[in-house]
Amino acid sequence: MACRPGNAGRLKGFKEHRTIVAEYIDRYGRSRSICHRLPALAKLIMAITVVVVGVSIPVELWPIQGVLVGIVFMAHSLARIPLSYLLRRLALFLPMLFVISLALPASQGFQSGWPIMMRILFRSTVAFLTVLWLINVMPFDQLLVTMSRLFVPKVFIAMLAFMYRYAFVLWDELEKMQVARRARTFSGGSLLFRWKTFAQMIGMLLIRAMTRAERVHGAMCARGWDGTVRSLDTQSQPDNSV
């Protein structure tokens, strides 16, 4: 095989280890648009309002539901979130939702339950699109700070930030473990064997994660951590203690 620049160092068919998962999630959080310039608190409250209204509207008032969907799509286009991204995320979300909500008429032998299923599909999709907009319209850390202004306790926000920081690290470790497992075992095997392997992977990951947490805690204490959560958000109330 000729050594071409694009192929250097790669085995044919071997997928490069992907480390950027966050880009899939809130790729457009830091772009620029009208929606990105709105105050963060307003965006959060608007999103929550739309979701609550969408969930509470009775199914008879379906023109209002249509208006809500129109509003959500308009918000997405104002925030310059491309339709392809929306459709790709929806393509993962809708089939499972369809299958689950189909279980309702199915359990009745397809005689009744269709209005309930349509109502569920509609409301869930509106809520999903709204949350997608909220995530892609501000950076995640700004979302956390905004939530702290809505009286979410600071300890909770600190834990959330910690989790967001390390979730992808652990995810990568888990993927490495899965690659190692695939390299060492035959794929398949009995159900119990797969469960045991999976459980052992999670168990090892747990031990490594907790050891890492202890190291991180030691590093925090070495830098002056005493349990008081402090933030750089200058607009909220000064906090005295956790």
Place this chain on the structure above:
Amino acid sequence: MDKTKCPPAIATEQLMHIPDGFLSTEVCAVTTALSLGAVGYSLHKLKDSLADRTVPMTGMMAALIFAGQMVNFPLIGTSGHLIGGVLAAVILGPWAGCLALTLVLFVQCLLFGDGGIVALGTNILHMGVVGAIGGYAIYATIRRFARNTGTGTIVAAVVASWITVMAGAALFCLEFRLSQSADDFEFLNAFTLMVTVHSAIGIGEALITGVIVSLVLKQRPDLVYEPESEGNRVVGLQRVFAAGVVVALAVAAFLAPFASSLPDGLESVAMRTGIEQLNKRANHSLLSDYDIPIATESWPMLSVSLAGIVGTGSVLVIALLLGRAFRLRPSFVDATSGE
């Protein structure tokens, strides 16, 4: 290389938690209030303990459960995922475990849209409160009866996981029934389907949790949460009572619909033979304690559940009090040295 392609784990992502639109707003409001109370109480309890160590440990545990929930393990025909409620409680204790699950559900709702915002309270109730706090109560009770041995811990974790998975599914069926206002819906089929599927998922979750706990006990037994190490002897008694209450709730929530459905099952079979009986049933829908058209008319059913809860609870409390009077005290020295 297209960095914006979604990783394989997300590509096969399942809708794992309750989305918006499944449950009515009133049910969501009630469950959100309950879970808010529980989470607030957990935060309050954590203030008294080692607060500075809790933040990194809980955050890391939440990250682990987040990563672990993304991996689907195979079941017969379908695939399930690890919930991790009892696991979090075994490592961190009930309050931090509930918080860890809450964090996971929060992030999954926001970042993946998995589980709606309005239904977030319901999801937290199922997994954080019933899963972590309730699971810890069951786990701690069984573990105490087994004198804190290694095998006892594993068995306790296995049993607690299985029970909490079933309790969560039963709670969901209860809430779904209470949110529907239509009378033309036979809930028995949906309920049976739901509980059967979750008993299989529960077995997977229970065995996997057991293997994880055994691995942790072998390698790092100090990671397992020990309430006595906090130096509070009264906590033990409270824990036992909490265990009883939660088990009673789970049992009542799980069994009450079964109990009230058995005569209806026979009734519906008898009904199919005659139309006048169908009419009589429609006329008596107000009195029927199974099909509930409107929330205000669900009080008969709620009262059945409440009676079950109160009755089971009082029996359990009496039994526990008697049990405590005759039980030998576990030796805490043996507990900390482990086996």
